[in-house]
Amino acid sequence: MKSNNSLIVRQSLFFNLLFAAIFLSIFVGVIITIRGQKIFDIPDYITFIALYLVPSIGAIYAGTRRTEVFRIDEGGIFYYKKLITSSDRFIQAYTEEVDPEQGFEVKFSLYIEYYRIETGIADSVEISLSPTLDKSVEEIQAAIEYFSSNKIQYDQPGNNI
Numbered sequence: 001m002k003s004n005n006s007l008i009v010r011q012s013l014f015f016n017l018l019f020a021a022i023f024l025s026i027f028v029g030v031i032i033t034i035r036g037q038k039i040f041d042i043p044d045y046i047t048f049i050a051l052y053l054v055p056s057i058g059a060i061y062a063g064t065r066r067t068e069v070f071r072i073d074e075g076g077i078f079y080y081k082k083l084i085t086s087s088d089r090f091i092q093a094y095t096e097e098v099d100p101e102q103g104f105e106v107k108f109s110l111y112i113e114y115y116r117i118e119t120g121i122a123d124s125v126e127i128s129l130s131p132t133l134d135k136s137v138e139e140i141q142a143a144i145e146y147f148s149s150n151k152i153q154y155d156q157p158g159n160n161i
Helices: 013-034 042-065 137-147
Strands: 006-010 068-073 076-079 082-085 090-097 108-115 122-129
Touching (some): 006 137, 068 137, 076 090, 082 108, 090 137
Antiparallel strands (some): 076 082, 090 108, 108 122
């Protein structure tokens, strides 16, 4: 928690720059390898730029901007500075692994259940948790638990993801 009693989750500079360096290295390697070969023409270069250079520039931009993704405080849960739910309308939040049997990549989603302001009817939202965040899933869960009267539910009892 920060001293002003809120948890701010931003894009991680390190992981975004690492991601950018990997894609930039692949791009440079491909361009050096295919340079001067007659079988590659302008559309091939455009394809390689779109596949490797553009994502690396996007990752550099995201990492250096350090965009605020989540803010969790007494006022509620905010996602990209938009209020998802206030603390008094919060029901519960939990995380689940998305498609655990799909390959080696681990992806988590945060599910937040709350009462809608307009109708008072329970609703939920799924938020995909990027691996490039500067706070862990556990820190986000702990902040939600700290600022709400309800406790976080986990995938399995006693198993903090």
